[in-house]
Amino acid sequence: MKFNELQLIEPLQKAVAHLNYEEASPIQSQAIPPLLEGKDLLGCAKTGTGKTAAFALPILQKLYLREEADKYPRTIKALILAPTRELAIQINETFSSLNPYVNLKSAAIYGGVRQGQQVTAIERGIDVLIATPGRLWDLHEQGLLDLHHVEYFVLDEADRMLDMGFICDIRKIMKLIPSKRQTMLFSATLPDEIQHLVNEILHDPVRIMISSGHMTVEKIQQSLYYVDKLNKTKLLIRLLDDPRIYNAIVFVRTKRNADTLCKKLNKAKITAEAIHGDKSQNSRVRALQNFKDNKARILVATDIAARGIDIDDLTHVINFDLPEQAENYVHRIGRTARAGASGEAITFCCYQEKDLLKEVERFIHQSIPVVENPYYPMEDLSQPVKKEKKAPKKTPASPRNRRPSKSSKRR
Incomplete structure (x- = not known):
């Protein structure tokens, strides 16, 4: 399916065209329509499938179509949780690249750096907040965040959150945002604890499974x-x-x-x-x-x-x-x-x-094609490489241990 068939508004169509996006990926073509309708969504998709744009485009469109009076003063209306700083930055870059014609503000907050610039961005007013759980909770404890206006909540790479021990933090954060909201959860795999989380935070979700290992x-x-x-x-x-x-x-x-x-x-x-x-x-x-x-x-x-x-x-x-x-x-x-x-x-x-x-x-589910290595081959895959044993260096005997010569014995 092409992006111009996805009922996106003209400002977003211009942004997509500027980025040379033509054909929507499976996760995008299946997720964008129900998200535009306001439904909760469970997306099981691995990295590299285009899932960030799959939730970014509907969020930007729905925020843009709000009444002009609702946009100001800017409050955090969309919250995206990511497990790592790198992913938070990348998601924010995606929002920024899709944003030129809709004039909405986004910011990423994450640990490992001083919080000053992040706090300043929040104080100036933003519509979309992308955050790692630790920094989000830290700023909340300092009274620097207001999440009472969140209408769209995204939990990205939920299985990675589980691996990194963030599930308890997520449950605490869920209590800070309104229960009436649209929720999207994305995960590459669905272990039991993620399934429990799905049942807790999603209401009658659309389920999209694009997760084969190959x-x-x-x-x-x-x-x-x-x-x-x-x-x-x-x-x-x-x-x-x-x-x-x-x-x-x-x-x-x-x-x-x-x-x-x-x-x-x-x-x-x-x-x-x-x-x-x-x-x-x-x-x-x-x-x-x-x-x-x-x-x-x-x-x-x-x-x-x-x-x-x-x-x-x-x-x-x-x-x-x-x-x-x-x-x-x-x-x-x-x-x-x-x-x-x-x-x-x-x-x-x-x-x-x-x-x-x-x-x-x-x-x-496939064998990786082997390339003949003419430069530095491995002689035999069935045997470990044997390191050549170096001959021990001969050290001169100390005077104390040196054997006496025959002439010295005679003396």
Whole structure:
């Protein structure tokens, strides 16, 4: 279905056309009509499916169509909860990109930075607030938030909220907003506790299920290189000689690996930034902005960046390390091939990761095509790499332990 068939008002049609959106994704074409009708919605969809625009467009349209007198003074009429700072920022960017012709104000609040600018934005008046649970509750406790006018409530990536221990905070926040509202809940998976939450906060919802494990990877060209663990960095640098890899997010398993690999790439004259949980919020935002502005060609990231980061025209995702959880493979490679574009995902696998590879291929219901590695191959996948034993260095004996010579004995 095309966007011009979705009964969007002219200002939003202009914004969509300006962004070169033509064909609505399945979650958008199925969610926008019932949301415009005011129904609650449960959307089961993975990252990269366009769900942010699926709830942003109806919210902006319904707020715009209110009587002019209702718009001022500006009060928080829509609240979107997101599990991470990166996702909150990305959602706010989506609202801003769709907003030029409707003149509504949005702001994102999140922890890890000083609250001054966020509080100032709220005091000046906003219509849409995007927030992480911790910072939202903190500002409420300080008496700096008024949520009594919320009419639209979105809970995004609810399963991630559960993983991060935010469900109790969400239930507390629910008590701060009016019970009469339109509620939207989005989640990639539906474990039992999320099902209970759905029953608590949604009223007779429309249910949209777009959640097959292989759906997100259909438009992504995948390839697999078998390589010894010690040669991964050399292989990566060799592959980055290819100018077709215009930019890439390189996923590693640990924070230390992210910093180490970033240093090695920069030493090889490949501009790179690292992003992980030990970085301050300011440094993470700066690294991400440098990558978006093409000041850095490579973003080295742990799985904290697998969700909620939206990079326009990202050509490649490289799994330097395979993820511990197979589902994260889909979240990772979903950073490319956004909004109907194509993309490429390259995966490295060493002997120690062969079981993780099996889990990934089982989850996506397909085998990843293997590329012959002429540069730094792994000799035998069935056997771990044997490190060559170095001969022990001979150290000169100390005078005390030195054997006496025959001549000295005679003496």
